[in-house]
Amino acid sequence: MQFLVLSRRRTDQFSDADFKQLVPSEGAQARYLYGIGFTRQIWHRGDIPGACQIVEAKDESEVHEKLATLPLAKAGMLDFDVVPLKPYTGFSKP
Template structure:
């Protein structure tokens, strides 16, 4: 199942709060990308943040994996995980 995950910054979170976690965040994302779990990552243009496309079995699995990102574990963001299907 393809899942679109959109980040939701915590109220009051700033780049200064994020900075200590960004290297770990990138390494975590890279590991998930290499495993095939993450299919695509895009920077948002409407605000700072990301849109991530996953391939997994359920939305629950997506939520559990996204909760393991360093910024999520630090309480600086959460993710909205939206299931998608092909049009045809």
């Protein structure tokens, strides 16, 4: 099952310096999650500091488990919105 994950950096509670310390390990863990097929696509957000990604998991619980492995999440520096996705049927023939 696929999910849309929107993350937001908690810039109201943490400084740029706080984030900068964890960025290298965050990137390494993001590459790992991509390598195991969890993260399918990922982008930096253009509106606020954070990311948007499409992930693959058996259920929403697994999504939260995997996201919790990110160093910024472990440090309480991110908020997540997780949206389950369903196939779009508008292109199917009637």
